[in-house]
Amino acid sequence: MRLDVIQSARSDMEQACAAIGRLVQVMEVCGTHTVALFRHGIRSMLPANLKLLSGPGCPVCVTDQGYIDTVIDLARRPDCLIATYGDMIRVPGRNTSLERLTLPNVRVVLSSDDAVALARKHPDKTVVFIAVGFETTTPATAVAIRQAQELGLKNFTVLCGHKRVLPAMHALLSGRNDKIDAFLCPGHVSVILGSRAYESVVDNFNRPCVVAGFEAEQILMGLAKICRQIADNRPAVDSVYSLAVRPEGNPVAVGIIDQVFETCDGPWRGLGCIPDGALRMREQYTDFDAQKRFGIEQFPTEEPGGCECGKVLCGLVEPSQCGLFGKKCTPDHPVGPCMVSTEGACAAWYKYQR
Amino acid sequence: MTELSDTILLAHGGGGRLMSDLISKTIGPRVYSSAPALTDAAEISVDDCRILFTTDSFVVQPLFFPGGDIGKLAVCGTVNDLAVSGAEPLALSLALIIEEGFPTADLERILDSIGKTAHRAHVAIATGDTKVVEKGAADGIFINTAGIGRKKLAASLGFHRIEPGDAVLINGTLGDHGMTIMSRRQELALQSPLQSDCASLNELIALLLEELSDQVKFMRDPTRGGLAAVTNEIVQACGCGIELIEDALPVDPAVRAAADILGFDILNIANEGKFIAVVSPEAQDAALEIMRKHPLGLKSAFIGQIGPKQPHSLVELTTRIGGQRIVQMPYGRELPRIC
Numbered sequence: 001m002r003l004d005v006i007q008s009a010r011s012d013m014e015q016a017c018a019a020i021g022r023l024v025q026v027m028e029v030c031g032t033h034t035v036a037l038f039r040h041g042i043r044s045m046l047p048a049n050l051k052l053l054s055g056p057g058c059p060v061c062v063t064d065q066g067y068i069d070t071v072i073d074l075a076r077r078p079d080c081l082i083a084t085y086g087d088m089i090r091v092p093g094r095n096t097s098l099e100r101l102t103l104p105n106v107r108v109v110l111s112s113d114d115a116v117a118l119a120r121k122h123p124d125k126t127v128v129f130i131a132v133g134f135e136t137t138t139p140a141t142a143v144a145i146r147q148a149q150e151l152g153l154k155n156f157t158v159l160c161g162h163k164r165v166l167p168a169m170h171a172l173l174s175g176r177n178d179k180i181d182a183f184l185c186p187g188h189v190s191v192i193l194g195s196r197a198y199e200s201v202v203d204n205f206n207r208p209c210v211v212a213g214f215e216a217e218q219i220l221m222g223l224a225k226i227c228r229q230i231a232d233n234r235p236a237v238d239s240v241y242s243l244a245v246r247p248e249g250n251p252v253a254v255g256i257i258d259q260v261f262e263t264c265d266g267p268w269r270g271l272g273c274i275p276d277g278a279l280r281m282r283e284q285y286t287d288f289d290a291q292k293r294f295g296i297e298q299f300p301t302e303e304p305g306g307c308e309c310g311k312v313l314c315g316l317v318e319p320s321q322c323g324l325f326g327k328k329c330t331p332d333h334p335v336g337p338c339m340v341s342t343e344g345a346c347a348a349w350y351k352y353q354r
Numbered sequence: 355m356t357e358l359s360d361t362i363l364l365a366h367g368g369g370g371r372l373m374s375d376l377i378s379k380t381i382g383p384r385v386y387s388s389a390p391a392l393t394d395a396a397e398i399s400v401d402d403c404r405i406l407f408t409t410d411s412f413v414v415q416p417l418f419f420p421g422g423d424i425g426k427l428a429v430c431g432t433v434n435d436l437a438v439s440g441a442e443p444l445a446l447s448l449a450l451i452i453e454e455g456f457p458t459a460d461l462e463r464i465l466d467s468i469g470k471t472a473h474r475a476h477v478a479i480a481t482g483d484t485k486v487v488e489k490g491a492a493d494g495i496f497i498n499t500a501g502i503g504r505k506k507l508a509a510s511l512g513f514h515r516i517e518p519g520d521a522v523l524i525n526g527t528l529g530d531h532g533m534t535i536m537s538r539r540q541e542l543a544l545q546s547p548l549q550s551d552c553a554s555l556n557e558l559i560a561l562l563l564e565e566l567s568d569q570v571k572f573m574r575d576p577t578r579g580g581l582a583a584v585t586n587e588i589v590q591a592c593g594c595g596i597e598l599i600e601d602a603l604p605v606d607p608a609v610r611a612a613a614d615i616l617g618f619d620i621l622n623i624a625n626e627g628k629f630i631a632v633v634s635p636e637a638q639d640a641a642l643e644i645m646r647k648h649p650l651g652l653k654s655a656f657i658g659q660i661g662p663k664q665p666h667s668l669v670e671l672t673t674r675i676g677g678q679r680i681v682q683m684p685y686g687r688e689l690p691r692i693c
Contacts, residue, residue: 006675039619041677102361216675331685332371342617352679 002217009220010045016227017047025051025179026226027172027315029165030186031058031343032214038352040216050227053177053315054345056168056271057186059133059161060087061313061337061344064269065304067132067161068337069093070296074128074159075103077294081122082106083115084130087341092304092334112137112144119148119156128290132161135192138279139253142260145281145288157290160281162261165189166197167277168268173205176271177314180207182226187213187241194249198237211239260285269337270310309336312345319349326350370579370622370684374587393512394435394574397505404505406441408432411498417460419538421530421550422626424497425467430554430626431577432501433475437556438573438629440511440563441503445480446472448499452484453492464495475554477501506563513591515571520660521638522596523631525558525651526551527604528581532623533612548608553627558648562631565644569637575629579684582621584630585658585669586683595661596669598681604653621671622684632660 017024028034034054037043043052056062072093075082082098086108089098098106105125109115115129131141141158148156169183185198190211198209208229212222221240229235239245257279266278281289290296307329308322319325319338329335331347338346365372395408412428422430429446436443448468452461472479530551537548555575562570576584581603585596605620613620627650633641638656645651661667669681 003675038679039673040675041671041673041679042675044678045676099363099365100359100361102363216673216677220675332375351682 005217006220009217009224012224013050013220013227014047016224016231017050019231020049020227023049023051024181024227024230025053025315026182026184026223027053027055027180028184029055029057029169030189031061031341031345031348032188033184033186033212033219034058034345034348035343036214036216036219038348040219042216042219043353045220046223047227050223052184053180054312054319054348055183055315056172056268056313057134057165057189058338058341058343058345059085059137059163060091060341061309062163062168062268062270063088063091063132063161063337064267065093066267066298067159068097071128071130071159072096072098072101074290074294075101075106078105079126080105081118081125081127082130083109083118083127085109085132087343088130088132090334090340091337092340112140113147116144116147116151116153116156119153120151123155126155126157126293129156129158130161131158132163134163134165134189135253135257136188138162138257138261139192142256145260145285146256148288149285154287157288157293158281159290160261160279162279163266163268164263164277164279166193166200167274168271169198169201170204171268171271171274171277172314173201173207177316180315181230182208182210182235184219184222184226185209185211187211187218187244190239190241190245190249192250192253194247195237195239195245196247197249202235202237206235208235209237211237211241211245213241213244268313270313304335307336309338309346312336312338319346322346365685368578368684370583372685373578374683393439395439395441395501395503397439406436406439406503406505407500408435408439408503409498409500410435411496413493413496414535415493416535416538417464417494419534419550420547421534422552423464423467424495425464426471426552427626428497428499429468429471429475429477430552432499433477433554433556434575434626434629436501436503437554437559438575439503439505440573441505442560443475443477443501443503443556445478446499446501448479448482449497450482450484451492451496451498452486453494454486454489456494461495464497471554475556477556506560506567510568511570511572513572513588516588516592516594516632516660517571517634518594518660518662519635520571520632521635521641521656522585522598522658522660523633523638523641523645524576524581524604524655524657525555525628525631525645526653526655527606527609528576528625528628529609529613529618529620529623530606531626532580533609533616533618535624536616536618537612548606548612551625551627553650555627555629555650558645558650559629561648562641562644566633566637566641569634570631570641571634572632573629576625578624580620580622580624581630581657582619582669582681582684585681588632588660589667589669592660592663593667594663595667596658597661598658598669598671600671600674602655602657604655604657619684621681
């Protein structure tokens with residue numbers, strides 16, 4: 001912790017925001033940033049005219065309800081063993097959630113490796129790995145699929161809900177919320193994609209993109225750089241996380257994603273269908289595709305009434321502006337997915353700043 | 355606030371909001387003749403003698419972990435509930451529910467640990483019960499201990515004594531037990547292995563009460579739900595806010611690293627050898643001096659202050675970089691079966 005760095009970032013931010021002289025809205029794309037911002041109390045330290053918007057970067061939050069319902073349907077099948085990351089079990093579908101169903105065939109795993117291990121341990125069941133997340137978790141899913149193929153595992157499948165961050169940033173600026181002045185870009189996704197990936201946002205939309213890790217110093221330094229770029233009207237890609245993030249990213253990880261998955265249009269909760277915003281498994285891995293294995297046509301989508309998660313994810317409203325927030329929708333009884341995940345904007349808001 | 359769900363969730367046992375709802379709305383009205391004070395131990399007066407009575411069940415997995423085992427935990431947990439209530443623990447009961455097929459060697463190891471821990475805490479195992487259930491009906495072994503203690507004459511503890519300006523103290527590092535169990539379960543390969551803080555606190559607490567009895571106003575052990583749960587309970591019960599200082603919270607670096615990796619907030623993590631003491635500000639230095647002289651209090655620290663009484667008081671944390679945030683009652687699902 002370097003207090004001098006924090007102090008100088010704060011004064012840079014104050015000066016830049018004073019020079020800008022209007023409301024500045026910066027979107028932190030990723031849920032990990034949302035939580036870190038609250039945890040460090042950073043929101044309480046910002047210039048008055050700097051507003052942070054929580055973006056669509058929490059995997060659980062942007063997973064549409066149809067996908068959740070499909071998972072619940074599969075969980076009811078006695079021949080399936082569901083392997084899921086912990087956050088997903090609490091997300092409500094139309095009627096219930098995996099947590100409330102308390103079915104014996106739902107296992108919480110910490111990694112895709114654990115899901116493969118489950119398949120080896122339970123040859124009598126078909127393991128369905130609930131694969132959600134962005135470029136940070138996709139390589140691990142790809143490795144697991146390759147591993148299952150090498151092992152000749154017939155009972156390992158993946159219900160692919162993986163999404164791509166950059167098309168969502170483009171989609172936001174293409175009509176969903178043109179009030180976003182800049183993006184604070186997530187360190188871990190950028191490790192994979194490389195900082196250069198954000199050049200398209202700068203080139204097409206003139207919005208600053210600054211990559212930061214999740215420590216308080218980095219977040220504040222990143223915000224200071226963003227404010228300075230806006231004040232000088234010189235939007236660019238920059239990084240305060242250069243030790244871990246290379247301009248070209250991690251070609252090995254990108255390569256394995258590319259080997260196993262191909263880009264497709266896909267539904268994002270709150271943002272609708274985003275061109276190139278999702279991934280599906282390539283033809284040669286069809287055997288491992290749960291959607292094909294169980295003949296699931298497509299995930300039907302339906303949003304719960306009154307829930308503003310969609311607008312929250314676009315940065316159009318703050319969680320507390322939703323009519324359900326803190327009343328019908330709480331972490332104990334979540335209605336929308338943003339209240340479920342610990343990285344969801346509503347849950348973080350409820351936890352740290354009611 | 356919320357309706358009970360159709361089935362009991364793991365989170366109902368997690369020491370957070372769901373559990374306090376279950377106790378106050380579902381269990382309480384059906385079984386208590388009067389509203390329970392929701393303290394760690396109940397006070398019963400027998401003639402002129404004030405007895406404290408408590409019970410606790412232990413279902414931890416794994417049964418053996420660095421720094422302890424389910425047996426040690428079963429003794430320390432009940433001893434500590436009595437000690438933080440201002441009692442000198444006298445005797446425990448010991449009830450075992452054992453799953454068919456459980457290795458005898460493991461049982462002996464657990465029983466030896468119970469005997470040794472009870473001996474060290476100067477408390478007798480006075481009575482017991484043993485049941486064996488079919489394979490699958492329990493997970494290895496479950497243990498219940500109940501305990502009685504003699505209320506120390508000088509001790510007058512309770513939420514009602516807490517006042518604005520009082521100091522909040524802790525006897526050492528936060529989160530050691532919960533993160534030890536979790537990193538064991540997740541097979542985290544950490545360079546420096548974590549160790550549970552599982553310990554009987556009655557000796558340390560007795561020292562504190564002997565010297566400063568009327569200045570010590572409230573004590574509680576932050577087990578499930580951690581410091582976040584205890585501080586929120588204090589705020590709910592006495593109406594005063596609490597201001598915690600992140601920089602002052604003692605946390606072992608390896609425990610912090612494990613919590614960061616697994617995405618846990620150290621404030622919500624369970625402890626099994628720690629207590630929070632609320633003391634008058636004048637007694638703060640003396641209390642810390644007494645606590646730091648005891649092996650279980652070497653890293654004792656002042657971690658925050660009781661704030662003013664207001665309609666919607668909160669637990670607030672001043673972060674290391676000088677920001678502010680609130681600390682909520684945890685939901686309860688973070689760490690099932692840690693004790």
